[in-house]
Amino acid sequence: MIRVTLPAHLRTLARTGREVVVEAAGDPPTIRTVLDALEGAYPVLRGTIRDHTTRQRRAFVRFYACGEDLSQLPPDTPLPDEVVTGREPFAVVGAMAGG
């Protein structure tokens, strides 16, 4: 089970708390499979984190785990063990922007 933390606007949209738990496919799960699982559990989040068509991460969204920025890694990058085992969350973050 993967713990995923969401930014405030996406929590409101998904009507959930700060952290959700999803079952991501793959061994080990990857950035792509955890996002697939998240969108599967909360369809309203489709298009808000990744573009509907290109599946690219939206420009002002970032992914963090274990104090590391995973945003620029390929989507098929395996998640860190700490995330896979549930000791650390996979964080979806709205970038600080706006002046």
Added chain:
Amino acid sequence: MAGVRILVGTAKGGFILRGDERREHFTVEGPLFGGWEVFHLAASPVDPERLYASQAGGWFGQIVQRSDDGGRSWNPVDNAFVYDGEVGDHLFYDGTPQPWTFQKVWHLAPSLTDADVVYAGVEDAALFRSDDAGASWGELTGLRQHPSGTQWQPGAGGLCLHTIVQDPTDPGRLTVAISAAGVFVTEDGGASFDPANRGLQSGEIPSEQAEVGHCVHKLAQHPSRPQTLFMQKHWDVMRSDDGGGQWTEISGDLPTDFGFAIDVHAHEPETVYVVPILSDSEHYPPDGALRVYRSRTGGGEWEPLTRGLPQEHCYVNVLRDAMAVDTMDECGVYVGTTGGTVFASRDGGDNWEAVVDHLPRILSVEVQTLP
């Protein structure tokens, strides 16, 4: 409850202003979807309790929300606006090809005849339709794939489809407007479109008789005269009496014919309202005085309406979707400003008062007249 419901989209959320039958007392609800741009809130003419909201933001993209209880509760519907077929290119500001890329929904137009049908005008310019109240969207490809599409260029606000006018006598006839491509008409429900820009002259483009490339800001129509369309263009106020076949200028004695919003009196098809703005770089009213102008002659001759509107130190704008009329016996007129005020007139524009002040920048105003 009889009265009016004003739907206000702003840069930081939506607001619903509920007014009594006399339009004297309003409650203000909101912000809905606080922190997000709500470009447009629109109601179904068939089912007044069914509302739609275009909710967008730079961080998390586009959301569309629907209410089936007059705005008391909302649920997200489909937000996948995916261009159909080969996407292709339009032109960027600098004239270079640029792939069509979905940005956001500018305008929602619920069908006049079917509560489950709703149209969406989007940036980059395309027209989408839902037959299931927003649960899924499909592109009406005849517009974007018109041969001229490769030559369309954005206006300053983007390549946006901001106006969808439905013919109340023919559900298959839609007139849409795109900045800065112009007006397009379909007679077959969106399978094919033709440009409808003859008579528009835009000094900003090389050919003043160009088929496309005109920066049309807004269209308005009176339901009793679907062949008559009024237009606020970038510069020039225009009218057509043959459904967009030919346009003639009606700017007449306006102090400036630049502006964004235009609308028609609910009961007088030749009474038209505009809000003149100083220029295309000075987006505020002349003399720092907010004046709505009214023509009772279908254009040409205009009178300033000032009573109750700020007449000094006023430097706000009224954006293209931020004017609306109700259908009460004495027509109400409503404008929303970039300064966050909604002004209302209960008497066709003679007298105005602020319904609410200090909202975020107002992007759109629609009004429902409730039985």
